[in-house]
Amino acid sequence: MKLDAEELRRRPLIGHAPLRVELIRRGFDADGLSGRAVLKRPEMVRDLLDEYVDAGATLLCTETLEANRLRMKGDPPGDDAAALVRAAVPIARHAADAARGTCRVAGQIGPSGRILALGEASETDLGEAFGEAAAALAAGGADLLLLAHFADLDELLIAVRAARRATGLPIVAAMIFGFGPDRTRTAAGAELLDAVERLVREGVAGVGCDCAGPEAALPLVRSMAGHADRPIFARINAADAEWEDGALVYRESAEAFASRAAELHRAGAVILAGCCGTTPAYVRALAAALAGKPSAPRRSGRRAP
Numbered sequence: 091m092k093l094d095a096e097e098l099r100r101r102p103l104i105g106h107a108p109l110r111v112e113l114i115r116r117g118f119d120a121d122g123l124s125g126r127a128v129l130k131r132p133e134m135v136r137d138l139l140d141e142y143v144d145a146g147a148t149l150l151c152t153e154t155l156e157a158n159r160l161r162m163k164g165d166p167p168g169d170d171a172a173a174l175v176r177a178a179v180p181i182a183r184h185a186a187d188a189a190r191g192t193c194r195v196a197g198q199i200g201p202s203g204r205i206l207a208l209g210e211a212s213e214t215d216l217g218e219a220f221g222e223a224a225a226a227l228a229a230g231g232a233d234l235l236l237l238a239h240f241a242d243l244d245e246l247l248i249a250v251r252a253a254r255r256a257t258g259l260p261i262v263a264a265m266i267f268g269f270g271p272d273r274t275r276t277a278a279g280a281e282l283l284d285a286v287e288r289l290v291r292e293g294v295a296g297v298g299c300d301c302a303g304p305e306a307a308l309p310l311v312r313s314m315a316g317h318a319d320r321p322i323f324a325r326i327n328a329a330d331a332e333w334e335d336g337a338l339v340y341r342e343s344a345e346a347f348a349s350r351a352a353e354l355h356r357a358g359a360v361i362l363a364g365c366c367g368t369t370p371a372y373v374r375a376l377a378a379a380l381a382g383k384p385s386a387p388r389r390s391g392r393r394a395p
Contacts, residue, residue: 091194091233093260093295095321098360103194104377105149105325105363106142109135112369123162125153128178135178139185145370146377148193149361150186152178152227155200155239158219160211172226179230196236196262197227199249206245216245217252224253234260238300238325241266243280243288250292260295262323262361267299273306274313282310286318298323301365303330304342307354315358324359326351328367340367348375355380 110124118127118134128135139150154175156162162170179197186193202219204211211219224235235253240246246263253261267282269275274282289297297318299310307326314322329342351362362380364372 091260093234093262093321095319095360098321102355102359102380103149103361104147104373104380105151105196105361106139106145106147106370106373107364107368108366109138109153111366112138123156125156125174125178128153128174128181132177132181135181136185139182140188141370142373143185143189143193145374146381147373148189149196149363150182150193151196151198151236151363152182152232153198154178154223154227155198156203158199158202158223160215160219161201161203171223175223175226175230179227179232183231194233195231196234197224197230197232197259198236198238199223199227199253200237200239201242201245206242206248213248216248220249221252221256224259225256228257228259232259234262234295236262236264236323238264239266240264240300241276241278241280243276243278243285246285247288247292250289250294254293261293262296262298262321263289263294264298264300264323264325266301267310268301268303268306272309273303274310282313283317286314290318290320294320296321296323296361298325298359298361300325302326304350307350308357311354311357311359321361322359323361323363324351324354325363325365326354327365328372331367342367344369344372344375347372348379351376352379 113124113127118131157171157174159171182195186195202216237249265276267276269277286297311324328340328347331338331340
């Protein structure tokens with residue numbers, strides 16, 4: 091699959107919300123790693139992805155952010171991660187193929203869970219783990235790779251190089267910004283424009299921001315669009331979470347969320363997805379907004395489990 095920026099401006103890809111919250115809401119015990127749902131409750135994952143396709147999602151992401159042998163403990167090491175990837179990709183592939191060509195599958199790769207600067211893993215260790223994950227996702231039928239949730243730019247660059255060596259798939263690389271006085275830094279100190287420049291030099295097909303809050307998202311997208319000659323990815327939250335009666339509540343309605351996402355599209359984001367606080371209703375509203383149709387009924391007060 092080629093990520094054609096001009097085509098994506100006309101027909102943006104719409105990603106679904108993270109599956110974790112909905113899986114927990116529906117009764118799955120994540121046991122620390124929501125990806126295990128593809129092994130323990132594959133029918134639940136299939137049903138949820140089908141709901142997102144019905145809502146208008148055109149980019150289905152595998153539940154594999156945690157699936158690397160450094161983060162998961164198997165016997166022997168790595169077996170759990172390999173089994174998870176082998177199970178996750180066909181589930182997403184089946185949902186995408188059922189949509190008759192309108193959907194693409196993004197094989198997700200997340201951080202290793204190890205801190206490179208503290209010597210918890212070597213560059214070789216990271217490269218091998220990321221390369222294994224990328225190769226397995228490609229073999230399973232992913233159309234592209236989404237390297238997401240990263241805060242450490244050095245780790246992300248290692249992952250990009252490993253994925254490029256292991257596969258010929260397009261790579262979209264996204265980091266979680268929102269820190270620093272201008273909210274353009276990651277928790278590990280990576281600065282937005284430096285990250286974009288270095289990722290572009292590495293040959294990624296797209297760059298983006300992940301888990302972006304409402305105030306940070308638009309400036310981030312505008313900056314990336316002004317400095318990167320390739321598709322921009324934005325996975326955004328439904329406003330900021332608030333505590334109420336011991337639970338996190340996301341008060342932004344699906345309609346308001348979709349309006350913000352449409353503004354991000356006008357600013358240059360061509361791959362859009364929901365993150366914290368979003369549900370199939372929010373994705374439905376987003377799809378309608380990008381298609382120029384009336385937005386979804388107003389919903390508010392979404393609680394996180």
